[in-house]
Amino acid sequence: MTSFICPLCNTPFNKVNNSQVCNNNHHFDIAKEGYLNLLPVQSKSSKNPGDNQQMMMARRAFLNTDGYLPLAQKVAEISQQYLDGVEQANILDLGCGEGYYTNIINQHLPEHTMLGLDISKVAIRYAAKRYKDIDFCVASAYQVPLEQHSVDLLIRIYAPSKAQELLRLIKKNGYLITVTPAPRHLYQIREAIYEQVNAHLQENEALEGFTKIQQIPLNYELNINNPQQLKDLINMTPFAWKFTEEKLQKLLNNATSWKIECDFNIEVFQHC
Numbered sequence: 237m238t239s240f241i242c243p244l245c246n247t248p249f250n251k252v253n254n255s256q257v258c259n260n261n262h263h264f265d266i267a268k269e270g271y272l273n274l275l276p277v278q279s280k281s282s283k284n285p286g287d288n289q290q291m292m293m294a295r296r297a298f299l300n301t302d303g304y305l306p307l308a309q310k311v312a313e314i315s316q317q318y319l320d321g322v323e324q325a326n327i328l329d330l331g332c333g334e335g336y337y338t339n340i341i342n343q344h345l346p347e348h349t350m351l352g353l354d355i356s357k358v359a360i361r362y363a364a365k366r367y368k369d370i371d372f373c374v375a376s377a378y379q380v381p382l383e384q385h386s387v388d389l390l391i392r393i394y395a396p397s398k399a400q401e402l403l404r405l406i407k408k409n410g411y412l413i414t415v416t417p418a419p420r421h422l423y424q425i426r427e428a429i430y431e432q433v434n435a436h437l438q439e440n441e442a443l444e445g446f447t448k449i450q451q452i453p454l455n456y457e458l459n460i461n462n463p464q465q466l467k468d469l470i471n472m473t474p475f476a477w478k479f480t481e482e483k484l485q486k487l488l489n490n491a492t493s494w495k496i497e498c499d500f501n502i503e504v505f506q507h508c
Contacts, residue, residue, distance in 0.1 A: 239326060239351055240373050243381040244275045263388050271364035271372040273357060274381045291402060292334070292359055294471035298334040301465055303458050307393075307500055308337045311413060312344035314504065315389055318411045325388035328353065328405070330377050335363030335370065341391065342370055348388075353380060380405055389413065399443040412505040414454065416440060418453060420499035425470060428487045429478045439501060440487025446505035454500040461493045469496070 241248055242258035249256035255263045256272060264272050277460070287295070298304075319325050325348040329338040332352035342350040352372045354360050362371040375381050377397045387405045393415040402412060417434035426433045442448040460466050470476050487494075 237372055238272065238345075238373075239349060239383075239386065240272060240274060240371070240375075240381045241383060243379065245376065246381075246383075248383075257426065260324055266325055267361065267364065269361050269364040270368065271360050271374065271375040273360075275355065275357075275374045275376060287356055287359070289358065291472055291476070292356065294468040294476075296334050296362065298465060298468040298472055299334070301468075303460075303465070303469065304336075304387075304498070305340075306456055307415065307454060307498070308340040310452070311337060311391060311393070311415065312341045314413060314450075314452065314502065315341055317393065318413075318504065319348065319389055322348075324348065326351065326386055327389045328380075328382070328387045329391045330380070330397060331355075331391075331392065332363060332372070333359045335359075335367045335372065337391070337393055338363065338370055339367045342367070346423060351382075353377065371433065371451055377401070385410075399445060402443065403445040406507045408507055410507050412443070412446060412507070414440070414503050414505070416501045416503075418455070418499040418501040420455065420497045422469075422473070422475070423497045423499070424494065425473075425475055425496060428483055429475060433441070436499075437501070440503060445507065447508045448503060449506050450504040452502040452504075454498075454502055456498050458496045458498050459493065460496060463488050466494055 238249055242262050244262050247259040249258050254412050255265050257263050264305055270308050298300045327348055330353055332338045335352050338352040350370045352370055353375050355376055357374045360372050360374045365371045384404050385407045386409055389411045391413045417436040421436055439451055
């Protein structure tokens with residue numbers, strides 16, 4: 237049984253053979269990896285929406301080194317804190333990519349239902365193949381195929397979204413955890429690109445309909461000894477587009493190891 241609903245008529249699914257079929261007989265095949273593609277053709281902005289293949293492969297490779305493991309663990313701990321005493325919660329990782337954070341949060345909260353959604357079919361295919369006990373689907377973060385007020389905790393790590401859709405999804409008094417870059421995030425990489433580095437925001441304003449109840453800074457130094465890990469970190473971010481070959485080679489040739497600051501702004505909001 238999937239928690240996702242039909243994106244065409246917003247009615248629940250029943251599994252029939254290898255398909256999910258809604259009350260109005262719309263059929264969506266279950267991929268061999270186990271995920272659903274619930275992104276209607278008319279909702280696509282391109283043939284393959286989402287991060288490009290190079291960015292996704294770089295992110296997968298970097299995350300597999302556990303360079304962002306402290307962030308994943310911190311978000312999982314905060315999730316546990318706010319779901320303490322809640323039974324059978326629905327947790328949605330919005331913009332889950334390859335499922336790295338989704339899986340670690342799920343490991344901390346196995347008693348709840350973990351859902352992962354991303355617009356990238358390639359990323360979701362990889363996530364569903366690797367993490368079999370999580371319910372994944374391809375869909376837009378702006379039109380999430382879930383019932384109104386069906387989510388107890390929504391996690392948004394860098395992903396774009398609309399406040400109106402978050403309000404529709406999250407239960408009254410439910411929680412939203414967001415992760416955004418804090419002022420010093422990847423400062424040494426930005427320093428290699430720009431003559432003057434502009435700091436990221438220290439905090440974000442509360443979204444309409446939500447009250448900010450906690451802000452947790454997370455700052456640590458990442459010690460990189462492998463040039464490929466550094467290149468993967470760069471290529472998984474928009475900074476890759478700013479790097480000329482000359483600037484990249486200069487960064488790689490100036491040292492054999494690199495100390496890179498990771499600076500995250502974790503904020504918790506409650507649907508008021």
